[in-house]
């Protein structure tokens with residue numbers, strides 16, 4: 592199934608009674624499987640989750656961890672950009688050159704690489720550097 596079709600379909604299931612902004616996300620993994628997610632809001636607003644987070648959770652639950660391509664769609668005038676937290680989540684499972692297509696229901700498209708969405712991302716490699724130059728004497 593195309594990533595766009597998958598993201599459009601799952602968007603229908605979004606639970607967004609508070610914002611009215613339904614989002615669908617689909618990721619294709621290196622092995623070719625597709626995982627989808629939609630935003631799930633909550634009356635306690637901060638407990639809501641983004642579509643991208645849902646797709647990533649489904650991917651990890653299925654035992655996969657290497658994203659090859661991302662598609663995100665919302666019914667808006669401009670393509671939906673992933674929020675800051677989702678950029679970090681995408682970077683955790685993607686190489687920098689992984690394409691992220693942001694789309695509207697009416698056909699507008701914008702494509703960026705993960706690297707461009709979150710330049711200088713914090714990653715596991717930074718923790719591996721611990722202790723190299725703390726200036727704290729230990």
Ligand code: THU
Nearest residue numbers: 610612614630641642672673674
């Ligand atoms: N939202 C997503 O699901 N993904 C994005 O990339 C941007 C924002 C959701 C969160 C919230 O439910 C609604 O859109 C409005 O912020």
